[in-house]
Amino acid sequence: MHPRYARIADELRAAILGGEIPVGTPLPSETVLAARHKVARGTVRQAVAVLTAEGLVGSRQGARRIVLGRERSQNFAVLHSFAQWARAAGHEVTGQVIDQRRRGAAAAEAARLGLTTGDSVLDVLRLRSLDGTAVLLERTVYAGWLAPAVERLPADCDSVTQALYESRGLIFAYGEHLIDAVAAGTEDARLLGVRRGGPLLRQRRVTTTREGRPAEWSDDRYRAGSVTFAIRNAAGALAVHPQD
């Protein structure tokens, strides 16, 4: 059962997305919401904190909270798992390993993955498609302790994240991402079917388990126009909204 504040947050979110509380209008005050749900004000504050983190409402001391938007662009879920994001968005997703080999870790990689230089790592080059179109080229380096589990996966595994969770109970809990634009190299252009030198959206990331142990790092390149990252921020703190 979800905690109380989560259910209140769900109810408020539904009201906002459904247009019952239009954009630009104030939310009911904390006192009113607390009375309506028969909870303490602190619980209501936790609920609206969720919406604030999602960027749906803004707040300033002394004034009522304001509804900022009606669309929750969940494109950022792509950072968590490409396959899960794609399926949630109603796309058919496929994947194919193009190359895969073990080697020793270079110094920079070892530092990134919490290993020592020369430790075994697994290189994987994987091409992903959305509705039959090649869209994403992943160059991933897995830490050695994870290599056996990855090697056991079929070459056309759709969701590596999900497969590793089911086989090993492994969860990619935390991620650090660097996003920029790069020109397509020769290999990029050939595999993604774009012009060499053309624009690609690049996402470099290091993923960490729940225990804080680095598991993989990756250089992912998206064909331009295929994926857009969406972010909402508030002066002071920014809020990325993953979730489902």
Place this chain on the structure above:
Amino acid sequence: MHPRYARIADELRAAILGGEIPVGTPLPSETVLAARHKVARGTVRQAVAVLTAEGLVGSRQGARRIVLGRERSQNFAVLHSFAQWARAAGHEVTGQVIDQRRRGAAAAEAARLGLTTGDSVLDVLRLRSLDGTAVLLERTVYAGWLAPAVERLPADCDSVTQALYESRGLIFAYGEHLIDAVAAGTEDARLLGVRRGGPLLRQRRVTTTREGRPAEWSDDRYRAGSVTFAIRNAAGALAVHPQD
């Protein structure tokens, strides 16, 4: 004076960034921190919530919080104000208005800015440089009520955000951003000094005042290699303020 939890957060952040609490090691428990700072546990929880939102620490129920990284991903500050981000990063930033004109709002724009079709808006094309190199091309549309204040600014104004704050007390409090990669068009290529068709990092945004009133929308294009967006995310667990 900063609130208590903010000072505790500052202290913990400094300890993490300074390496006193190494990456991968646990933070002191809430009880210990509360005793050390002579505050209630709820206050400590607010402090660590700040660090969680910054992506510096991860947490799961039952286990101690873990330090995830040593760098605060503040590159996203660029979303708030290019000039302020650049100066904080130690760069010299300049800007130059290339074209500026009033016109009537199209239907889509009017919806985005909370206006009605045909209302006056101000188009501005602005080129920004970092340490003397052209890096960012901004195509901004300001809502009519903001146009007079923008038109009064000098053409080489470095920080529009700051200038509008000083002259009007205006704060760009909330932003919604869409990030992707596009090919440089003819005008883009000429002004940014890149090859036509080459990669640009595009950021489209709508900015809103503290009162929830849309103020501007913009299509910003960064030369590839000049700016990288950094994000930290946690699976499932959003940054939720504890207690209150």
Place this chain on the structure above:
DNA sequence: GTCCCTAGCTTGTTTGAACAAGTTAAGGCA
């Protein structure tokens, strides 16, 4: 009518307490 100021409302910060739920390490059993 216009301006200013204040009373009341609203969000922000903090305390202290209690229980629930999940993790870990130590110790006992086979």
Place this chain on the structure above:
DNA sequence: TGCCTTAACTTGTTCAAACAAGCTAGGGAC
């Protein structure tokens, strides 16, 4: 030795209360 259970610890959720700080509308002064 190796496995298992449990006790102690740690984070998560919720309550009730109090005061601080910021905003807004309405009433009074001019």
